[in-house]
Amino acid sequence: MENMVAQDERMAEYLEVADEVAAKYAGRRGSVIPVLQQVQERVGYLPPEVMKRIGERLGVPPAQIFGVASFYAQFRMAPVGKYVVKVCHGTACHVQGAGAITDALCDELGVADGATTEDGKFTVESVACLGCCSLAPVIMIEDNTYGRLTPDEARKIVREYGD
Amino acid sequence: MAKTGATVEVTVGLSSCGIAAGAADVFSAFQREFKEKGVDARLRRTGCVGMCYREPIVDVVTSGGAKYTYGELTADRVGRVVEEHVVGGKPVDEWLVRAEGRELPDETYYDQQVRLVLRNAGVIDPESIDEYIDAGGYEALTKVIKEMSPDDVIEELKASGLRGRGGAGFPTGIKWDLAKKAPGEMKYVIVNADEGDPGAFMDRSILEGDPHSVLEGLAIAAYTIGAQEGYFYVRAEYPLAIKRLRIAIEDATERGFVGENILGSGFSFKVHIKEGAGAFVCGEETALIASIEGQRGMPRLRPPYPAVKGLWAKPTNNNNVETYANIPWIISNGAAAYAAYGTESSKGTKVFALAGKITRGGLVEVPMGLTIRQVIDEVGGGVPEGRSFKAVQLGGPSGGCVPVEFMDIPIDYESITKTGAIMGSGGMVVMDDSTCMVDIARFFLHFTQDESCGKCTFCRVGTKRMLEILERITAGEGREGDIELLEELGEKIISSSLCGLGQSAPNPVLTTIKYFRDEYEAHINEKRCPALSCKALITYDIDPDKCIGCTVCAKKCPVGAITGERKEAHTIDQDLCTKCDACRQACKFDAVTVR
Ligand SMILES: Cc1cc2nc3c(=O)[nH]c(=O)nc-3n(C[C@H](O)[C@H](O)[C@H](O)COP(=O)(O)O)c2cc1C
Ligand code: FES
Numbered sequence: 019m020e021n022m023v024a025q026d027e028r029m030a031e032y033l034e035v036a037d038e039v040a041a042k043y044a045g046r047r048g049s050v051i052p053v054l055q056q057v058q059e060r061v062g063y064l065p066p067e068v069m070k071r072i073g074e075r076l077g078v079p080p081a082q083i084f085g086v087a088s089f090y091a092q093f094r095m096a097p098v099g100k101y102v103v104k105v106c107h108g109t110a111c112h113v114q115g116a117g118a119i120t121d122a123l124c125d126e127l128g129v130a131d132g133a134t135t136e137d138g139k140f141t142v143e144s145v146a147c148l149g150c151c152s153l154a155p156v157i158m159i160e161d162n163t164y165g166r167l168t169p170d171e172a173r174k175i176v177r178e179y180g181d
Numbered sequence: 182m183a184k185t186g187a188t189v190e191v192t193v194g195l196s197s198c199g200i201a202a203g204a205a206d207v208f209s210a211f212q213r214e215f216k217e218k219g220v221d222a223r224l225r226r227t228g229c230v231g232m233c234y235r236e237p238i239v240d241v242v243t244s245g246g247a248k249y250t251y252g253e254l255t256a257d258r259v260g261r262v263v264e265e266h267v268v269g270g271k272p273v274d275e276w277l278v279r280a281e282g283r284e285l286p287d288e289t290y291y292d293q294q295v296r297l298v299l300r301n302a303g304v305i306d307p308e309s310i311d312e313y314i315d316a317g318g319y320e321a322l323t324k325v326i327k328e329m330s331p332d333d334v335i336e337e338l339k340a341s342g343l344r345g346r347g348g349a350g351f352p353t354g355i356k357w358d359l360a361k362k363a364p365g366e367m368k369y370v371i372v373n374a375d376e377g378d379p380g381a382f383m384d385r386s387i388l389e390g391d392p393h394s395v396l397e398g399l400a401i402a403a404y405t406i407g408a409q410e411g412y413f414y415v416r417a418e419y420p421l422a423i424k425r426l427r428i429a430i431e432d433a434t435e436r437g438f439v440g441e442n443i444l445g446s447g448f449s450f451k452v453h454i455k456e457g458a459g460a461f462v463c464g465e466e467t468a469l470i471a472s473i474e475g476q477r478g479m480p481r482l483r484p485p486y487p488a489v490k491g492l493w494a495k496p497t498n499n500n501n502v503e504t505y506a507n508i509p510w511i512i513s514n515g516a517a518a519y520a521a522y523g524t525e526s527s528k529g530t531k532v533f534a535l536a537g538k539i540t541r542g543g544l545v546e547v548p549m550g551l552t553i554r555q556v557i558d559e560v561g562g563g564v565p566e567g568r569s570f571k572a573v574q575l576g577g578p579s580g581g582c583v584p585v586e587f588m589d590i591p592i593d594y595e596s597i598t599k600t601g602a603i604m605g606s607g608g609m610v611v612m613d614d615s616t617c618m619v620d621i622a623r624f625f626l627h628f629t630q631d632e633s634c635g636k637c638t639f640c641r642v643g644t645k646r647m648l649e650i651l652e653r654i655t656a657g658e659g660r661e662g663d664i665e666l667l668e669e670l671g672e673k674i675i676s677s678s679l680c681g682l683g684q685s686a687p688n689p690v691l692t693t694i695k696y697f698r699d700e701y702e703a704h705i706n707e708k709r710c711p712a713l714s715c716k717a718l719i720t721y722d723i724d725p726d727k728c729i730g731c732t733v734c735a736k737k738c739p740v741g742a743i744t745g746e747r748k749e750a751h752t753i754d755q756d757l758c759t760k761c762d763a764c765r766q767a768c769k770f771d772a773v774t775v776r
Binding site: 048049051052054055110112118121164168 | 457460537544577621762
């Protein structure tokens with residue numbers, strides 16, 4: 019029961035974020051994507067209720083909001099871990115052994131690629147290119163990029179975040 | 182920057198690649214050292230000089246003006262550089278990679294380079310408009326506004342021979358002319374900074390290293406075609422580029438280079454930044470426009486071209502980051518000076534991002550017409566020792582793999598297209614004998630299949646079928662006829678897709694089949710991967726003659742597949758082995774073999 023109250027409270031908070039961000043963009047053309055980006059930045063993902071609210075506030079049909087959100091890889095429909103470990107699988111990283119980095123990280127954290135650890139701490143995610151190709155293979159956690167990695171070094175890095 | 186004052190100047194390269202290698206810590210270490218030791222030296226920040234393989238990079242310019250460049254200068258080395266060089270005046274020789282008057286190996290990295298687009302990258306502080314102006318920045322915009330008509334600008338661009346650097350190589354002067362002539366009160370200009378090629382970082386480095394050059398080029402375009410508003414469409418994965426661009430726009434607005442009534446001319450121009458949301462197809466200009474408008478990024482049929490009907494259905498000019506960065510240089514130095522570089526059909530320079538199996542991976546700018554070999558071997562230092570060059574991938578998912586036979590062709594749009602690859606935006610990923618070409622084809626198809634927007638059936642379903650076949654081949658389950666099926670599907674996808682994504686998606690497969698058919702055949706007929714890369718087709722063993730039983734591999738193995746008594750030869754349980762390669766990397770006696 020208490021849990022549900024907490025959930026409702028959290029959702030109320032999310033909706034407030036949606037209201038606040040949408041208000042900044044009211045009446046401006048082409049604002050769906052920036053609003054979704056900023057809301058996700060603060061909420062962590064885009065629950066259906068929140069997308070519906072954004073649609074109402076911007077005067078855009080919810081179907082269109084869902085359509086946009088589902089088109090772009092950046093938008094998430096489910097919550098993610100505290101740290102999202104982005105493993106680059108761009109061309110340069112691929113030829114320099116990105117596969118082994120993902121394998122090592124998934125093994126270290128005990129999750130599948132794309133999944134979140136049970137404690138909600140880490141999500142392992144494959145991304146296309148982090149733009150540091152000459153330091154391949156590369157991973158990024160929050161705004162920190164780590165390059166020239168070996169599988170062991172990648173393990174060490176996530177261990178540091180885990181502590 | 183030329184040194185004028187009497188103090189020593191220390192410059193740290195703070196671009197994304199530098200920071201990934203620890204440059205931010207290096208910067209703080211210098212700050213701390215200077216403060217603690219009361220050192221009277223100036224600490225500066227700059228962008229990427231292109232020697233990514235040496236990051237973190239630090240320049241020390243002495244009070245006499247001599248410049249010394251340190252490579253791989255990690256934070257723990259800062260103390261010694263401060264003490265011996267900054268204070269003591271004696272360079273730390275063993276960490277130097279470039280210095281005037283000395284013959285250091287990295288000097289040759291720049292021998293073939295001509296840095297027009299990258300003129301300021303790694304030189305000026307990208308967050309300082311004053312340093313940009315001191316380096317001649319905004320002179321071109323001033324000249325255009327005060328002395329040139331829009332038609333003068335277009336004539337100059339046509340004479341320069343500049344072609345779009347976003348991949349297709351459309352002549353920029355003609356493009357601007359179309360947008361200028363298109364009727365309409367309201368017009369737009371767009372910078373395509375979506376940089377979708379996964380393995381390329383030219384545009385990121387330009388924006389991080391010299392954002393004003395792109396902004397100045399954009400403002401010149403706006404003046405020329407008569408646009409009132411401009412958009413930078415930047416990949417969301419490039420936070421630092423976005424940050425520096427924001428600073429550049431604010432500063433340029435404050436100084437009156439963009440905004441209301443620019444330089445008192447009555448011409449006003451407003452600039453916005455739009456962050457991409459992770460869709461490769463949004464690099465295609467009509468999809469990009471749909472995305473700025475807040476819609477799903479679906480390409481539409483052209484014509485009408487954006488020059489006539491673009492953003493919000495108004496005439497719009499869209500160019501790549503590098504294209505714009507060329508403009509101020511051309512205006513300031515003249516079309517003839519630009520056209521003096523390059524070949525008959527491809528003028529000027531091109532920036533390339535060298536990565537993959539290459540000794541000196543980084544960002545280089547060379548005149549068109551240099552051969553691929555010169556770029557890879559002479560500039561990039563070739564593949565690392567002990568390996569042999571196999572192919573270079575140009576043009577990313579729309580491009581192809583160019584084999585060693587074509588290493589001596591000149592870099593120009595037409596010659597590269599003849600190989601089946603494309604110039605593309607400038608990504609060059611080098612591959613050696615350990616790279617499996619079938620796997621590379623599978624890798625790109627996985628990418629394009631994932632990124633297909635789904636509008637065209639052949640692109641959506643066809644790429645999926647091709648991917649399934651490639652997955653089957655690399656898993657050792659290839660069948661006779663698979664190669665022919667891939668070729669047939671590829672040709673159909675090319676001919677029946679609406680946008681460049683589908684029209685080029687089969688290229689990486691078709692070029693690898695063309696040049697490396699034997700590798701496909703080995704996978705299919707012999708169930709063998711010649712590069713020893715496809716996991717399903719290789720086995721790991723321990724050579725009992727070489728193994729001394731040190732147990733290191735057994736400890737490393739994450740799945741416990743290796744057993745054996747201490748001081749006795751170990752063995753691998755093939756059922757458990759995941760072929761992660763950890764044992765081979767750990768073994769100091771080369772006892773782990775791969776077949
Ligand atoms: C699937 C696809 C992806 C593209 N991605 C990019 C890109 O990331 N950056 C870019 O400048 N051009 C990209 N282009 C090319 C653009 O459509 C357009 O031709 C280019 O931005 C024009 O600029 P330019 O004339 O300066 O080359 C892409 C095209 C296609 C078909
Ligand atoms: S390919 Fe990994 S950073 Fe570009």
